[in-house]
Amino acid sequence: MVKAVVLGAAGGIGQPLALLLKANPLVTALGLFDIVNTPGVAADLSHIATPAKVQGYLPPDGGLKKALTGADVIVIPAGVPRKPGMTRDDLFKINAGIVRDLAEEIAITAPKAFILVISNPVNSTVPIVAEVLKKHQVFDPKRLFGVTTLDVVRASTFVAEIVKDTTISPNVTVPVFGGHSGVTIVPLLSQSSHPLPASFDQTAREALTKRIQFGGDEVVKAKDGGGSATLSMAFAGAQFAEKVIRALKGEKGIIAPSYVHLAADGAGGKTVQSEIGKDLTYFSVPVELGTSGIVKIGALGPTNDYEKSLIRAAIPDLEDNISKGESFIQPSKL
Ligand SMILES: NC(=O)c1ccc[n+]([C@@H]2O[C@H](COP(=O)([O-])OP(=O)(O)OC[C@H]3O[C@@H](n4cnc5c(N)ncnc54)[C@H](O)[C@@H]3O)[C@@H](O)[C@H]2O)c1
Ligand SMILES: O=C(O)C[C@H](O)C(=O)O
Numbered sequence: 001m002v003k004a005v006v007l008g009a010a011g012g013i014g015q016p017l018a019l020l021l022k023a024n025p026l027v028t029a030l031g032l033f034d035i036v037n038t039p040g041v042a043a044d045l046s047h048i049a050t051p052a053k054v055q056g057y058l059p060p061d062g063g064l065k066k067a068l069t070g071a072d073v074i075v076i077p078a079g080v081p082r083k084p085g086m087t088r089d090d091l092f093k094i095n096a097g098i099v100r101d102l103a104e105e106i107a108i109t110a111p112k113a114f115i116l117v118i119s120n121p122v123n124s125t126v127p128i129v130a131e132v133l134k135k136h137q138v139f140d141p142k143r144l145f146g147v148t149t150l151d152v153v154r155a156s157t158f159v160a161e162i163v164k165d166t167t168i169s170p171n172v173t174v175p176v177f178g179g180h181s182g183v184t185i186v187p188l189l190s191q192s193s194h195p196l197p198a199s200f201d202q203t204a205r206e207a208l209t210k211r212i213q214f215g216g217d218e219v220v221k222a223k224d225g226g227g228s229a230t231l232s233m234a235f236a237g238a239q240f241a242e243k244v245i246r247a248l249k250g251e252k253g254i255i256a257p258s259y260v261h262l263a264a265d266g267a268g269g270k271t272v273q274s275e276i277g278k279d280l281t282y283f284s285v286p287v288e289l290g291t292s293g294i295v296k297i298g299a300l301g302p303t304n305d306y307e308k309s310l311i312r313a314a315i316p317d318l319e320d321n322i323s324k325g326e327s328f329i330q331p332s333k334l
Helices: 014-023 038-045 060-068 088-109 122-135 149-163 166-171 202-213 215-223 231-248 268-276 305-329
Strands: 003-007 029-033 053-057 073-076 114-117 144-146 176-178 185-187 254-261 282-290 293-297
Touching (some): 014 029, 014 038, 014 231, 029 038, 038 053, 060 088, 073 231, 088 305, 114 122, 122 254, 122 305, 144 282, 149 231, 149 254, 176 305, 185 202, 231 254, 268 293
Parallel strands (some): 003 029, 114 144
Antiparallel strands (some): 144 254, 176 185, 254 282
């Protein structure tokens, strides 16, 4: 039995993500919470012939608590998206409070659940959730994940486009480290499973790196004020959620990239910190998942000089974003 819960379930990401979770036969209960429209979304999805029993909840009468009760996996795409000209950090003003309030109820009602944070700025919203859970003394770094899957999905797709064979994109892996905004997104093209990117000249390497780092902006610009990536994000979020669910059901050896607290496995984070030359608390890395969450944090491995420069460029923004999230809950951390 697996109960998945989506917070922000009536939104641009929330609805297609809820659809993909409803279509997943491993999900047996699906709780949908939003401040609007969840009864309609739930009624609609409930006509699909898959095992998940769907229930929609709104804030009145303890709707959030009811949605979270018994949750195994909680996915959070609640909050506002970017408009052209905005950075993800510009969303902090509104989304930080939304994520904090949702985390407060998670800490009370579902402290053992796996928490998957999509709401931007991910580099800061993940530390916000962690600090709220710490305040309630229920923080388990093994179970908290910033969803950075879309960066990896984009990297695979863009490489397949360059290779002119889009049929291969599901099988192309390009590790992406760091965080989830602009220069904090660090693709390691030298480690691409397809050999072509590793042989690029510097101009081609920089062009592809920038496209992966600023892929979100392409969608924001094309939507022209109508929001940011929703459908590709729902795909990526459902893919990551499925990996978490398979792991919690006992499947071994599942590895997925995610923005995590580097103390999560008690060891691997130190390797990453020594590789990047900085004691950052959070970083996006491939993690191995098990029944209780993260069992192993993967290292970066060999990087070339260009990739080393990308890592150096990512660190100041990551430090700022992390401390901004932490000090939002604990002002003494300023
Ligand atoms: N991690 C990523 O890779 C990634 C990718 C795309 C978008 N995002 C982020 O995801 C978030 C959502 O994007 P979207 O396009 O779905 O936005 P949206 O505006 O379409 O949907 C957001 C939903 O959140 C709901 N909401 C607002 N306050 C809430 C609260 N307190 N409790 C529950 N629900 C609440 C809204 O009612 C709305 O339905 C944004 O912050 C966006 O930047 C992240
Ligand atoms: O670009 C955004 O603001 C949304 C998301 O983070 C993305 O990468 O598409």
